[in-house]
Amino acid sequence: MRRVYLDHSATTPVDPRVVEAMLPFLTGKFGNPSSVHFYGQEARAAVDRARRQVAELFGARPNEVVFTSGGTESNNLAVRGHCETTADYGRHIVTSSIEHSSVRGICEALERRDWEVTRLPVYEDGLVRVEDVRAALRPDTVLVSVMLANNEIGTVQPIAEIGALVRERREAGQKHLRLHTDAVQAASGMRLDVDELGCDLLSVSAHKLYAPKGVGALYVRRGLRLAPQNVGGHQERERRGGTESVPLIVAFGEAARLTRLELEERAERIRSLRDRFESGVESRVADIVYNGDRARRLPGLSNISFRFIEGEGLLINLDMQGVAVSTGSACSSGSLEPSPVIRALGRDDELARGSIRFSLGKDTTEEEIDYVLEVLPRAVENLRRLSPLYQKAVGSRQMAVGSALRVKDVES
Amino acid sequence: MRRVYLDHSATTPVDPRVVEAMLPFLTGKFGNPSSVHFYGQEARAAVDRARRQVAELFGARPNEVVFTSGGTESNNLAVRGHCETTADYGRHIVTSSIEHSSVRGICEALERRDWEVTRLPVYEDGLVRVEDVRAALRPDTVLVSVMLANNEIGTVQPIAEIGALVRERREAGQKHLRLHTDAVQAASGMRLDVDELGCDLLSVSAHKLYAPKGVGALYVRRGLRLAPQNVGGHQERERRGGTESVPLIVAFGEAARLTRLELEERAERIRSLRDRFESGVESRVADIVYNGDRARRLPGLSNISFRFIEGEGLLINLDMQGVAVSTGSACSSGSLEPSPVIRALGRDDELARGSIRFSLGKDTTEEEIDYVLEVLPRAVENLRRLSPLYQKAVGSRQMAVGSALRVKDVES
Amino acid sequence: MSVTYSDTFKEHLANPRNAGTLEGADAEAEQTNPVCGDRLRLALRVRGGRVESARFLAYGCPPTIACGSALAGMLEGMTLEEAARLTRSDITEAAGGLPPRKQHAAALAYETLQEALQQAEARP
Amino acid sequence: MSVTYSDTFKEHLANPRNAGTLEGADAEAEQTNPVCGDRLRLALRVRGGRVESARFLAYGCPPTIACGSALAGMLEGMTLEEAARLTRSDITEAAGGLPPRKQHAAALAYETLQEALQQAEARP
Numbered sequence A, B: 001m002r003r004v005y006l007d008h009s010a011t012t013p014v015d016p017r018v019v020e021a022m023l024p025f026l027t028g029k030f031g032n033p034s035s036v037h038f039y040g041q042e043a044r045a046a047v048d049r050a051r052r053q054v055a056e057l058f059g060a061r062p063n064e065v066v067f068t069s070g071g072t073e074s075n076n077l078a079v080r081g082h083c084e085t086t087a088d089y090g091r092h093i094v095t096s097s098i099e100h101s102s103v104r105g106i107c108e109a110l111e112r113r114d115w116e117v118t119r120l121p122v123y124e125d126g127l128v129r130v131e132d133v134r135a136a137l138r139p140d141t142v143l144v145s146v147m148l149a150n151n152e153i154g155t156v157q158p159i160a161e162i163g164a165l166v167r168e169r170r171e172a173g174q175k176h177l178r179l180h181t182d183a184v185q186a187a188s189g190m191r192l193d194v195d196e197l198g199c200d201l202l203s204v205s206a207h208k209l210y211a212p213k214g215v216g217a218l219y220v221r222r223g224l225r226l227a228p229q230n231v232g233g234h235q236e237r238e239r240r241g242g243t244e245s246v247p248l249i250v251a252f253g254e255a256a257r258l259t260r261l262e263l264e265e266r267a268e269r270i271r272s273l274r275d276r277f278e279s280g281v282e283s284r285v286a287d288i289v290y291n292g293d294r295a296r297r298l299p300g301l302s303n304i305s306f307r308f309i310e311g312e313g314l315l316i317n318l319d320m321q322g323v324a325v326s327t328g329s330a331c332s333s334g335s336l337e338p339s340p341v342i343r344a345l346g347r348d349d350e351l352a353r354g355s356i357r358f359s360l361g362k363d364t365t366e367e368e369i370d371y372v373l374e375v376l377p378r379a380v381e382n383l384r385r386l387s388p389l390y391q392k393a394v395g396s397r398q399m400a401v402g403s404a405l406r407v408k409d410v411e412s
Numbered sequence C, D: 001m002s003v004t005y006s007d008t009f010k011e012h013l014a015n016p017r018n019a020g021t022l023e024g025a026d027a028e029a030e031q032t033n034p035v036c037g038d039r040l041r042l043a044l045r046v047r048g049g050r051v052e053s054a055r056f057l058a059y060g061c062p063p064t065i066a067c068g069s070a071l072a073g074m075l076e077g078m079t080l081e082e083a084a085r086l087t088r089s090d091i092t093e094a095a096g097g098l099p100p101r102k103q104h105a106a107a108l109a110y111e112t113l114q115e116a117l118q119q120a121e122a123r124p
Ligand SMILES: Cc1ncc(COP(=O)(O)O)c(C=O)c1O
Pocket: A009, A010, A069, A070, A071, A072, A073, A075, A100, A102, A147, A149, A150, A151, A182, A184, A185, A205, A206, A207, A214, A215, A216, B241, B242, B243
């Protein structure tokens, strides 16, 4: 079966060049970087090189990079690590209502430990307003954590402006206030620079950048102390214990290098394919709603709600025809979880349930997009014809449902 | 240069069969196990298979296995995860004085949060006594954490007996008391069975089993609840957030399978090579002391203190001749850190500083051992001849130091 | 949040049996799951105490569609007594099985069937 | 806890210069680092205000050995005045450099040198 992967926001295939770079560190150069002997030094040198490569990805110094097991751990270390250090100075966090479940989860855990969390709204465009951040800041706020780009709708938040605001407050005397940004999704679509962003902590994850799952990094601005979360061992300058995954770190380094080299070229290609995709959908499918600001968003992401139908049904239908996409909604026994991100845009449950994320990657081709444009309208149509909501909506038009149905076994 | 790796306790090379098993999950089968579509299901199935393989390694059920980023994280999750859950019932931990730095580190962190920690002694044999455990248990003890096999001297602790004791106490009404054992080192050298051991939590790490660094597992006995440490996402049944590292987990599964298949054969080969090594050293080098009980220890490990000299010097000397070993001691500005494990045996600082760990692996050969037996005595001799301690010790024998020195540039 | 579906299940989704509406139906039931919003509509034409035709419409997650398809498919040709004896697990089975968290779809189908049978029996 | 050593450093370790003791030495100094227990012994034979021979013995981590070797090696041929002008960083450099956490080795070598020079100067 023909397969088209349009779920690069979930994870990406490993670039063959990245596989190539990491392979030697599995078998031959397998040392533990903490070992003093030759094998250890060889591994240490490789980790150091990768650290420089990852630091360059976001314009930091190598010793500001802490390697972790992924984006989730980076977020945990950033938020919990900073909050545990500053709890004596304040217990208030400002975040957005559309953060990734990891930041959301940590904030909820902190609430159970007597922290207060202000969750900023986003508006129909999926964007946080800097004025809202300003209004939410309190004298006891120690952390602002707002993601750089959202994983479901791809909107890019005004982090540089928030960074300037945070710095201003800090200079005005609120000296424990820091800015964290989750750049896990952003890293593959836009150039990052921690100084331009003005952030103190920034999370990235390798598997969104054509490197393997299981490794990530946290940028920690020089001078900032975090309470380590994974303790024991002297690795990562006491900031994160555990034997370094040398092969994954090397892979991450190479992927960071390639991303930096090829980012603009990739982004441009992907953006033009995404535009082709969206105009194709518009001309073939009625009753759709785009989710999130279409200008301020990542180049590879398109999130669309299809009225009258439900995301998982469409997802499975597309999957049966080889097209892999995702939906933010989940329906499980006794509870409906329409995507909280789409709900935060002010959409009703039906639209939130009918949202599908298409995320393109650096190797997505025009032919693949055209195939999806062939398959998608049919899948939507078939599901709509099964949908009582759709029937009601078109009822007045006296549509002869049975005869128009293309599915098998249908009688009038 | 000829290279002999005798540091398998630090880390192991990845078995080519393990590389083979993981490779498809980097490029082709790269899905995120949380994805509903084909790629996700393929990844999910691979993780499930690996979970069964790892569960079989220690006789558990698959859903009792939580994948982590390594042994350090497994230990963190076990100790902190259990203690946070049971803090209302008691704040006392019993552990040993020779735990790995990760367990040691977490216990120290808990002490700073008002937990009490009893550290059981080991005796000259490097073994914990069950009676000491019994005496240390208090009504408010919620956790006993004693490692199965030590990473520096390889001694195997009486966990089954401790497990029986813990179970007895639990049945007598101390219902929150649990036993954790760090089996990171043990897994490569002895068969594990969580029911025979009677433990509730057990940590393992893939990179000691010829799989890559960066993945481990925690056995969590059915019914036991842990406070998750890495939060966010629904992975690992809410016990550990973060996108699963499918390639590393698959690698770990395959390594677990191979370990289970080949363990006895490997252990026997390794033990006989280790014995050859030790009798070779005995016959060639005087003034040595074995560290740790020589019967109750892992088959591949030999820890020897060489009098009058310092471990790191010997390590570097051996390294310059291609032999990789390790020492538990570290000397850094303003502080001496002689191995706490060797100190716990009652050895003085000099012996603790002069300790070297030789750890053999499944692919160690007789030729390699013989090469080390050629190189080691010379290295020891050279360092001793530089050593004022040695000079003093042999001073009375009127030894003509200069003429006997084999190092270059020496005049009488 | 991952879920594995059987081939039978997928076949129901790819090619739903008996989808649509029915002119001159003897029963037209519609039930909504109040929690998650899933909806199932079932129409029956009954002749001589036997279900001659059955059609369904569904909005909701794939299990709801598959259960609608499975239910309508198995109903055709059954007597009303046979239909009344159908259980939730008969529907689940005909749909090719459901993951634990998706059992509510069979419940919805079952409720809709009960309503339809009541309507059919109430007919003269 | 990893540490990278230079080639010069390793050469000092593999082939220490001027190791040993000296018969009829004009100075025999021994210093111990009270914290970590490292020991360095330095013996000098002085002729006409110039170091004719220098020998060292060392117990401790590799930097202590390398510094001993480097120091004894560079002393031979120096006048006592030149030797007195040596600094800690001269020793570090001659040893091929030291990692930050190992600077104490050069300090020990320096202290030992000072003691030896005092002894030598105290000689008639
Ligand atoms: C915005 C965002 N943050 C964090 C994560 C978590 O990263 P990881 O999958 O490496 O744990 C993801 C992806 O899953 C993400 O999209």
